[in-house]
Amino acid sequence: MILLKANSELNNIFSRMLKTMDVNVVWTGNIVVLNNFLILSGKVRSLIFNFDNRKIMTNVIELPDKEEDMEPVGENQTLTNVLNMTLYAFGKWGSIRGLKVDKDYSQLNALFYAILKDMKIIPGYRDDNFRFYKDNIQMTFEEVVKAAMEEGKRKPQEVKEEKQEEEPEEKGLGLWHKVRWSLTKATFHKSEISAYERKASRVGNNFYINGYQCPECARKLYMAIYPQGKEFPIETEEGGVYLARSYTCDNCNLFYTPRPGKLLREGDNYTMKFGGDRDAYEDYRELLGRDAERTSNCNFNEFASQRGKHAMPPIEEACADMEHMSEEELHNIEEKIDENFFPLMQAEPFREKIQELLKARKEAQEEKKKKKKPEQEAESSKAEGAAETAEKNSEEKSQGQAMQHSETPMDHSGLESSEQPQSPNKDWDRPQEDGRKSFGHTEAGAQASGDDTDALGKPEKKKGFFGKRYTKEKPERDVPEKDMDASLKGAGKQDDPRDPNGIEAELEAEFAESNGSLSVKEKYDARMRKLDRMSMWQLRRLREQVKDDERLDWVDKEKYEKLLRQAAYQKGAEEVRKKAEYAMTQSYAVIKRVMDEIDQSECPELIKKEMLEALGEVKKKRGQEEAADLIARVPENMTRSQYRTFRDKLNQYDGEDISVYNEVLEGTRRLTEKREIAGMLKRAAGADRRGLMQMLTKLREDGFLPEQAEPAIREIEGRVMAMDQKVIDKMCPNIPLMSFDEAASAYEKIEGGVFLPEIKTNTLEMIDKRLTKLKMDECGLLVEKLKDALSGRISDTERLHFYEVRKIMRGDWAPREAELAARALNTYAQERDRYEFPILICDASAKKNGRDGFILTPEHIFYNSMFSSEMIPIRSVTGIEGNTGLLSKGIYVKRGNGKKTKIPGGISSKELKEFGEVLGEFVSYLQEKPESRSIAYLSKEKHDVKCCYRCGYTYRGGNTCPKCGNQANQ
Ligand SMILES: [Zn+2]
Ligand SMILES: [Zn+2]
Known part of the structure; x- marks a missing residue:
């Protein structure tokens, strides 16, 4: 129990x-x-x-x-x-x-x-x-x-x-591999295959055990042979190559194949390594083995450009002159027989003959060795010489081929496509660049045309505008300062708005009569006599002129001022009375406006107060009357717009006591709203999502009383939420089991879709977790890869801090490491993307606290030093080198724009070069990242043209990549 x-x-x-x-x-x-x-x-x-x-x-x-x-x-x-x-x-x-x-x-x-x-x-x-x-x-x-x-x-x-x-x-995406075989040199030893091995050693996929040993681990390789005409196309550093045979080491997860025209033993070969990525290795082996057969193929590997031009002679021809062949030549033929260049049944007798011959020669040599030393030496050097020339010949031949090849671009359609892993990157960059360019262009265009307007159109407009203002303002401004007479003269006509009552015209006539004998004072006196007829505006202007006229002394000024003030008061009182009298019979709104005007007017206070009081009484009465009248017109079944109109109108009387009318209006409103909401809820039962959302908008934005709308909003929201949940459940039934692309596509759909915010956030959170996990996994693999590359080459790793995702997720990251990483990330890598995790943090700070140094992520190098701080996109990096020069010691990042940036890193100088090299290699690997790894690509649910997650090769149809064999493409 x-x-x-x-x-x-x-x-x-x-x-x-x-x-x-x-x-x-x-x-x-x-x-x-x-x-x-x-x-x-x-x-x-x-x-x-x-x-x-x-x-x-x-x-x-x-x-x-x-x-x-x-x-x-x-x-x-x-x-x-x-x-x-x-x-x-x-x-x-x-x-x-x-x-x-x-x-x-x-x-x-x-x-x-x-x-x-x-x-x-x-x-x-x-x-x-x-x-x-x-x-x-x-x-x-x-x-x-x-x-x-x-x-x-x-x-x-x-x-x-x-x-x-x-x-x-949990089969994640693994890392990406550029499926391009690289040219390498290696020595392949050969050993016998025991009968047991022949039987028991199987890797499948048409690969069979072979006598060659893996140069790395010395285990026996497995070979696949492609029948003639079905040679397997690969991409190499030297261009497209058709494989007649390929070799693999099941232990090292890699493939070998000789260079065109060569045998594996000769040392020049291509290698395709998958390192620790067993999945990728197995997928590729399955692909490589698919067309292979247990057969013979008399061809060497061939450059795509040379395809079909070098047919091997039949075995009889190849062995026609065996007795006179050098030892080396005999070995070559033996090897070809071993590697199934010739049909086995036909070749077997020749193999025996060759072995006999070789044995005989060996014996002969032994014989000579015993007899004479010098002779033997001469003999062997002769043999070596022969071998050398033979080798030279074949080398020249293959070099010739290589040269020729490098001049002719790949011309075979089957292989042409295999160059594409790079092109998605290009394609990826291109639209961006184009976008930028065209954007820049339009911007420049807009600017240019903007300049045009500035140079031509706008200033003219501006001139016109100011011109207008000047003509308007000029006389007004100049008048009081210069000659009043002149200004008044200009305004002489009867219908002039400045002289509505013809006073100025009269004065002008008087002044003209006096033939200029009138003094300034006399002119003012003449004006004073006509004050009672002047308008308020004229009085005010005259007052200003008097005040500003330097030709008058202060006594006169005082006198005129007094007269003018009196006249103004009188005028004001008169105007106020007239206005009040008019307003008494008008509507509430008019009374209100007139009262404001009176309040602002220039007039004896007593009169003002009297008038305002009288008007106030009338206004109050009128307000009650009008409000009562208004409410009487409120219909029992008021629409919402009607309510708003009534509400606005009633608000006009907010200065009066209208609480009764407010109550009546609001009461009616509550009743009609209630009816409307009830109707809505009835319809909601059968409504679709759109209908429900319209109801919600109406309830939220159409000015319903909150206490009445809230319960209804909750009820309708509940219905929508249930609908949304159903859809989302269908879209992502089991989030923890979703693959990256499923999650990303669902994320996109949900984020862009119409769902209630609560549900949306909740679901997005879960998907986000999934995306984060997948990207963290990728980051974890990258860390392993970089660590692997550094091991054995760099011993001073005190300043290198790897972002060990698994430890972090488990929560057992050493606190000091975690602290350093957090500080570095928060100090100078804050601009990184949501799913951009660091791979390596190289600390260069004196206090070893993470503040200075650089951070490598799959997308960027962030660095921070005393003097500068920057974010370098990985794609712009063309090389990294460690420089040990006395004055130029450091790690340098070279970029496409020719810029060379020194980044801080606390690596000791004796390992700088090596470190730069490893980092450079790793960055080039990062640059090979296929487009399919981008969130943008992953967000799409379906891809007509697929971009392989592993190698970036683009193709249509099927889920298996024809270039690397990856079977997990969606
Ligand atoms: Zn091996
Ligand atoms: Zn692929």
């Missing part, structure tokens, strides 16, 4: 289950596992799951309940999963009321298998029972739980092993 204390996750799940089942069990949170029973121990009754007969029942049973006997489930995820299986199993059987499991039996078995795999337990879940097996022996659920408890204790200690186990379990 096992006694367990549920953790919060289990507590949650089982409590919810008990609630939906609605059984009379008060669960204590303790779980008892016995044989094939799982018991949720209750206060009185307990709930019993029986794995033998899929039954659940409640019963009163005596169970141990001492807390100290209970083993807490705690953090043990394996155990939690095992206990959770109960729900899936019994839920699928339909034994748990209210719980429905959509997965079918095989899916559930797969799920259970994944849970139990580490314990080497096999689930047998059927529609009538649930059994467990280990080594083909049935075990009880209790034993399974026991194993899970041990597994949970063991797991944290086996972090390393777990890591390796985890990887194949």
Whole structure:
């Protein structure tokens, strides 16, 4: 019997289950596992799951309940999963009321298998029972739980092993590989293949064991031969090559093939390495082996440009003059026979002959050795010389081919396409660049045309505008300062707005009569006599002139001022009276406006006050009358726009006491709104999403009373939410199991789709988690790759900090490392993208605190030093080198624009060069990243033209990449 204390996750799940089942069990949170029973121990009754007969029942049973006997489930995820299986199993059987499991039996078995795999337990879940097996022996659920408890204790200690186990379990995207074979030199030794080896060593995919040994690990290679006409096209540093045969080392995850015209033994070959990426290696091997056969092919590998031009002679011809051949030539033919250049049946007799010949010569040599030393030396040097010339010839030949090839671009359509892994990158860049260019162009264009307007159109307009203003303002401004007479003269006509009552005209006439004998004072006096007829405006102007006229002394000024003020008052009082009299009979609005005007006017205060009081009385009365009248017109079934009109109108009287009318209006509004909302909710039952959203908008924005609209909004939102959830559930039924592209595409869809914000954020969060995980995984693999490249070449790694995703996710990153990384990232890499994780942080700060140095991510190099800080896009880097010169010591990043930037990094000078080299190689690898890795590409659900996740090759149709064999393209 096992006694367990549920953790919060289990507590949650089982409590919810008990609630939906609605059984009379008060669960204590303790779980008892016995044989094939799982018991949720209750206060009185307990709930019993029986794995033998899929039954659940409640019963009163005596169970141990001492807390100290209970083993807490705690953090043990394996155990939690095992206990959770109960729900899936019994839920699928339909034994748990209210719980429905959509997965079918095989899916559930797969799920259970994944849970139990580490314990080497096999689930047998059927529609009538649930059994467990280990080594083909049935075990009880209790034993399974026991194993899970041990597994949970063991797991944290086996972090390393777990890591390796985890990887194949969850097939991520892996890293990308540029599938271009590189030219290498290596020595291949040959050894006999035993009969046993021939039988037992198999890698499949039409690769068969071969005598050559892998130069790296000395294990035997496997060879595939392509029948004539079906040679396999590959891309190499030297261009397209058709393979007649390819070799692979199953141990090193790599492929070899000789250079065109050569045999593998001769040393010049191409290599395609997949490093630790076994998946990629196997996919490629499957692809390479697909067309291979157990056959012979008399051709060497060929450059695409030379295809078909060098047919091998038949074996009889090749061996026509064997007796006179050099040892080297004989070896060559023997090798060709071994490598199935000739049909085996025909070649076998020749092989025997060659071996005889070689043996004979060897014996002859031995003989000579014994006889004479000098002679032997001469002989052997002669043989060497022959070999050398033979080699030279073949080298020249193949070099010639290579040269020729490099001059002619690949002309074979089959291979032409294999150059494309680069082109997606180009394509990727190009539209961007074009976009930028054309954008720049339009911008420049706009600017140019803007300049035009500035140079031609606008100034003219401006001139015109100012011109107008000048003509208007000039006389006004100049008048008081210069000659008043002159200005007044100009305004002499009767219909002039400046002289509405003809006073100026009269004065002018008077002044003219006097023939200029009138003094300034006399002229003013003449004006003063006509004050009573002047308008308010004229009075004000005259007052200003008097004030400003320097020809008058202060006594006169005082006198005129007094006269003018009196006249103004009189005029003001007169105007106020007239206005008030007019307003008395007008509407509320007019009275209000007139009162404001009077309040502002120049007039004796007494009169002003009197008039305002009188008007105030009238205004109040008029307000009540008008409001009552308005409300009387409010219809019983008021529309919303009608309400708004009434509301606006009633608001006019806000200075008066209109609370009664407000109440009437609002009361009517409440009633009509209620009716409207009720109607809406009735329609909502049958409405589609769009209809519901329209209702929501209306309820939110159409000025409904919040207390009336809120409940309705909640109800309609609930309907929309249910609809959205349904759609989203369909779109991503199981987020944790989604692949990167599924997640990205769903993210895109949901983000761009019409869903309620709550649901959207929630779902997006989960997808975001998934995307983050996939990109972090990629980052983790990149870290491994870079570490691998550095190991053995750099010993001083104190300043190198790798971003170890797995440690970080597990939360056991050393606090000092974490702190340093956080500081570096927050100091100078804040501009990185959402899914851009660092690979390496190279600290150069004096205090070793991460503030200075550089950070390498898959997209950028961020660096920070005392003098500068920058973000260098990886794509712009053309090279990295470590310089040890006295004055120029450091790491330099060269860029496409010719710029050379020194970045800080605390690497000791004796390893700088090496470090720069590794980093440079790694950056070139990063640059090969195919477009298919971009979030933009991954966001699309379907791709007509597929871009391989592994090699970037673009193709149509099918999910398997024809270039690298990757089978996981969507
Ligand atoms: Zn090997
Ligand atoms: Zn591919």
